[in-house]
Amino acid sequence: MDPKLAAAKAALKYVRSGYVVGVGSGSTALMFLTELAKAIKGGELSGVRLIATSTETEYEIVRLGLGDLLRYPWQVGHIDVAVDGADEVDRGRNLIKGGGGALTREKIIDYWASEFIVIVDESKLVDKVPSTHPIPVEVVPYAWPLVKARLEGDYGGSAELRYSSGKRGPVITDNGNYIIDYKPKSMIDPREGERIIKCIPGIVEVGLFSGLKVTKVIVGKRDGSVNEF
Numbered sequence: 001m002d003p004k005l006a007a008a009k010a011a012l013k014y015v016r017s018g019y020v021v022g023v024g025s026g027s028t029a030l031m032f033l034t035e036l037a038k039a040i041k042g043g044e045l046s047g048v049r050l051i052a053t054s055t056e057t058e059y060e061i062v063r064l065g066l067g068d069l070l071r072y073p074w075q076v077g078h079i080d081v082a083v084d085g086a087d088e089v090d091r092g093r094n095l096i097k098g099g100g101g102a103l104t105r106e107k108i109i110d111y112w113a114s115e116f117i118v119i120v121d122e123s124k125l126v127d128k129v130p131s132t133h134p135i136p137v138e139v140v141p142y143a144w145p146l147v148k149a150r151l152e153g154d155y156g157g158s159a160e161l162r163y164s165s166g167k168r169g170p171v172i173t174d175n176g177n178y179i180i181d182y183k184p185k186s187m188i189d190p191r192e193g194e195r196i197i198k199c200i201p202g203i204v205e206v207g208l209f210s211g212l213k214v215t216k217v218i219v220g221k222r223d224g225s226v227n228e229f
Helices: 003-014 027-041 055-063 103-112 141-155 190-198
Strands: 020-023 049-052 081-084 115-121 135-139 158-161 178-183 203-206 216-220 226-228
Touching: 003 027, 003 081, 003 115, 003 216, 003 226, 020 027, 020 103, 027 055, 027 081, 027 115, 049 055, 081 103, 103 135, 103 203, 135 141, 135 190, 141 158, 141 178, 190 203
Parallel strands: 020 049, 020 081, 081 115, 115 216
Antiparallel strands: 135 178, 135 203, 158 178, 216 226
């Protein structure tokens, strides 16, 4: 079994009938959405409402025939559980997210949820976040050169504006902003880094997610089993 699919299937046990469910972005989260759609259409779950973390996820919800269950944050008073993937995760449950550019909406929904379940395959496990991925930073377009200078000047390393192979010019987020990918000069504490980077004027959100906000990490393995911590 695909390890991503194993993790996605395992996450279904955290969803109950009547729940408001935050659905993440990216390949693993969308596998979860597919499995959730099967459970809803098969009658295993009822009364579920869905909150998307990106336009990609909204599209998939509609494509799977669940458009009537789609809600926006202002239409619900709470989120029972959010299920989302990660670019990398450490044993402290700290995450890097934002490889797909949806970090701001993901953090809004994931942090709001009563339970935040992270689903990944075993290749995403690292000893310490940040490790193999740069830290995505969503930034107001007007401010991006200043933010780049502040990150490199105050904290060292390199900060590069993200471009897309699918269009000319910078990547534009669902919120109309740019993404800067930041590689620190040396290791930083992810929880402290989340706080101090976000304090720079012009930054909308940072792709460091604190393990204190994560309820459970489900890691899918190549043999179809999962590990949870």
